[in-house]
Amino acid sequence: MAIFVNQDTRVLVQGITGRDGSFHSKGMLDYGTKLVAGVTPGKGGQTFEGQVPVFDTVADAVSETGANTSVIFVPPPFASGAIYEAADAGVELIVCITEGVPTLDMVKVMPYLRERGVRLIGPNCPGLLAPGIAKLGIMPASIVAPGKVGLVSRSGTLTYEVVWQLTSAGLGQSTCLGIGGDPVIGTTFMDAVEAFAADPGTEALVLIGEIGGDAEETAAAYIQEHVDMPVVSFIAGRTAPPGKRMGHAGAIITGGSGTAADKTKALEAAGIPVAPRAVDIVPLLRERQGA
């Protein structure tokens, strides 16, 4: 079992003919993901890797192949346009890998998704990998293993680091999810935690946070109230110099939180241990699972 994907997940890739799009589409295919269509306007009629038909529009791809999920690799100026197109074509889940999407583009596209009940993961994220089910995005397949640990992270490569440690320690994953660290993202920490809490295939949870915002604090409060399974966390940026990433006004509306210390305090107050190093996550998780 997994969150957000299942055996009926049928994937199309927007920007399948680009450098990154084609590289990672191949990776998704190799992993066994049901990649049924690609979209690149002007390349309709071509075939990708001898098996995946390419269409000019997402609407065509959906009606011809029954795709219900899209992974987006188009360049930043066109990323929000690709999201609108996917949502309008009836796709249920969109994973936007693209880095560098203007924040106001995301501000505008979010209500469009909400009105249609479409879930977005990202942008600027590694996507989702549900071992044995589907790989949507760029997470290296070699580092995962099927299992029962759910992992959600605002980071990219830091996620891989932790997943790899889990796998090396024999702790397989139900789903590994990178939600991205941009100011405005589709699926939040909270959304992921709720989904994991409702997933019978997930029996423990690893949260990988970062300084900035208050997503970890909000999730901590929720977990304390509603989540029974063992949860372990890690926060990157304890030694980051202040003021380099966040304007003061952001701190104001999040009530002054956003530092690693704030987050650690909130998580520990909710009974969630915070690993001092990434390598401490596995032992902490084993300790909680044993309890």
Place this chain on the structure above:
Amino acid sequence: MAIFVNQDTRVLVQGITGRDGSFHSKGMLDYGTKLVAGVTPGKGGQTFEGQVPVFDTVADAVSETGANTSVIFVPPPFASGAIYEAADAGVELIVCITEGVPTLDMVKVMPYLRERGVRLIGPNCPGLLAPGIAKLGIMPASIVAPGKVGLVSRSGTLTYEVVWQLTSAGLGQSTCLGIGGDPVIGTTFMDAVEAFAADPGTEALVLIGEIGGDAEETAAAYIQEHVDMPVVSFIAGRTAPPGKRMGHAGAIITGGSGTAADKTKALEAAGIPVAPRAVDIVPLLRERQGA
């Protein structure tokens, strides 16, 4: 009984201190309408007619007086702004009397109302008069009488003409509703017909149509399927010169309909008699009621 209003209808008037606003607010008060507040920015703290408090904002008026309905008399450049304000303040029913509101302002405000479940009547309409319950707008109180005939009209003064004939003939009304004839309006012919059909206080229906659009045709089809009470109609503009009111493109998307002949045909096909003169409405209605 009536449609859209009842004994709990508490009215505020936006633009209560203007020439038309004050004139017709007095008319509403005189009729016994629960006019509980007025709004004119900069006139907050004043009192209208010695009894109605005036506020700077609709939000203030709603929170202080519990108003749930707004009648708008502000000038055209500010009319859509007044509608947004009323909807945002939690008003449930808005009647916009203002004539000359730019069409694209209405295009933009409509989804705002839909998202909030707020009903708008108008703009550019005489409003609603539910005899014995409430007068919202500018319909002359002297011409109505309580009763069981529902009347809906795209016209203004033509409505009064017909109402007056009903009243003179001893046929009282449940609600007289003028929806306005602008291209984009809040409550349509169909909406009104549905509401009357669901109103136990309404036992017969008079439809006053006009050339242009296809609101009458749509309502006719609905009535044939779903409405059992006697229905009589009248269409103004049988002799209007063609092309003076409607561009050809409008005719295209309404499938060629829009003339009085088209409407008459559609209504009669649905079993709804079309009165050749306004004075024929009452006899036709009596005939149908007798049947």
Place this chain on the structure above:
Amino acid sequence: MNIHEYQGRDVLRAHGLPVPPGQVAETAARAEAIARELGLPVMVKAQVLTGGRGKAGGVKFCASLEDVTTHAGNILGMDIKGHTVRKVLVTPAVDIAEEYYLGMLIDRRSGQVHVMASAEGGVEIEQVAADTPELIHHLDVDPRFGLLDHQALGLGLKLCPGEVKKARQIGAALQKLHAAFVDADASLAEINPFIFTPDGEGLAIDAKVNLDDNALFRHPEYPEMRDRLAEDPSERQAREADLSFVKLSGNVGCLVNGAGLAMATMDLVKHYGGEPANFLDIGGSSNPEKVVNALRIILDDSEVKAILFNIFGGITRCDDVAQGIIQAAEQIDIDVPIVVRLTGTNEEEARELLARTDLVAATTMDEAVQKAIELAGTAA
């Protein structure tokens, strides 16, 4: 408000649409000078606020400067469906490989801006709609999100399947047309045809733009565009007096408040065998001055043999109307009988005011109409 093709081209060009160059001329000599500057061949196109110019001979291809002089001379002054041609547009004649129709208007049903696009361009879209409606592609634009990239490209691909370069040009043209529509507060905006040259360059060849009268206050520059000479003088006078007026050919002058009641009054005049001289809605919130203006406009028509007032008061107060009639009678030499029917707000005050005049009073609409027809017949 309808504006001329050359004005519509300016609106579209200001929004980045690919509009070929061109200028208007009021004389054949000026047309020739423009053609000389633009280079041959050119098109000379009548600027009139009506359709069917081509069939009427108002659009001509000119291979030589002599052609320009001849055709411009013929077209200027020409009557097209009652419109006198006072200006011609001179614009380069381009090689046309493909023609498309791109249009937008307000859809009453959805309450949104409605896009229409068809590969059947260059012909009357009404004809396409009647014969092959499936060849017109439709899309409502959600005002909260605008015309999105994929929607515009999607329409482009429906018109040019498999030809993404052309589809992109059509999509971009649709998005610019939509921006122009919204910025200009249009009620209709059409490009027919939007063409591709043999080189694949997209161009907006014709432009039809109607503006929302209600929104003119936002566009102080647009009233300048109004072609006063193209209007009927009495209709212009009425518009300037803020009256809604349409001249007809009968002898019963009608002065009514409200468009619906005005139409019903006209219908009733016809019903009783008369002929209305006009449609005139004096509107809501009317003041005495407005009534004076309305009377002047109606009395300017020498065909009018009787005047019928049908006023049912709502926003319009009957005493205002009565006041207006009395003031008008004092200011204008009225030599036709006037039938007055006033009902509604302040009707008693109005009757008191009118009691001392020699106006013919009527209680019902039918009575008033019949009296007016009778008096018009007697006078004639």
Place this chain on the structure above:
Amino acid sequence: MNIHEYQGRDVLRAHGLPVPPGQVAETAARAEAIARELGLPVMVKAQVLTGGRGKAGGVKFCASLEDVTTHAGNILGMDIKGHTVRKVLVTPAVDIAEEYYLGMLIDRRSGQVHVMASAEGGVEIEQVAADTPELIHHLDVDPRFGLLDHQALGLGLKLCPGEVKKARQIGAALQKLHAAFVDADASLAEINPFIFTPDGEGLAIDAKVNLDDNALFRHPEYPEMRDRLAEDPSERQAREADLSFVKLSGNVGCLVNGAGLAMATMDLVKHYGGEPANFLDIGGSSNPEKVVNALRIILDDSEVKAILFNIFGGITRCDDVAQGIIQAAEQIDIDVPIVVRLTGTNEEEARELLARTDLVAATTMDEAVQKAIELAGTAA
């Protein structure tokens, strides 16, 4: 990207906000000339990309031209929190009757543009937020409808209860600020203070605007605004090479892909008693050239005694990184030890490429960090 006050004023003025006149000077003489032209009294304001100018003596009231020369001379060249003042803004000193705070930013929680307004203007808004949060009024702007008239006026009335004229000016300023925010793709836009003169005229006295780096491609004019001199040279170099870099004070140069992993690497260096020399995220889709640039930037810092690569491949392919390290080694004279830890996409290919070099390989992050610290200590 942060821009100077005088640049922010230009952005706001272009959107119709009432910004007093003013010009920037790089010399005291030029400041005096500007003051002479504007008329006295004036304010001379340090243009630096940091707060707290006032407290640092970077903002001065000048009643005379001598004052201007003296103060401009003192302020130019002044160091404010590590920023050297290279420009001063000279602008008329206005009589201030009331001061307000108007600000907007992207709210991560709502995902919308968030408006803040307070009658506590002219002081640090952080202080107001800490001491009296109830004095800051908040509003999220629905991107589908924008900042509506009644919302803007409503905030104005909260700041100036019962004073509709002033409230309207504040409301209009907020709507223009919002338009500027959206058009400019800002991430933060503040007017502090927005003032009223004793005559009730509203003016935007200070302007702080930060722009969304991701949206700079839409604004070809904005990169011109970047104050290259105000940046740390290595940070500028990094930015121009499309690398995210922050200079720190340690001796372990860190080259990591991904901001989270880079921060975790810094945290781990500290954890094991070392000091990172920098934060450097080489980002996704990296190419060999990028790695070369990154190495050059790090090696420019003479404090760096060891370099630590921590690469976990996803979009970034390990073979690209290895290629980059090899190319860099060929192009640059590297005299410090390099510890490399490469894991993920194409890691085998990468290891093959690196096998023949004298780089120190590490398998885990902890091992790599500990080795780098050890080597940096040995080198020092």
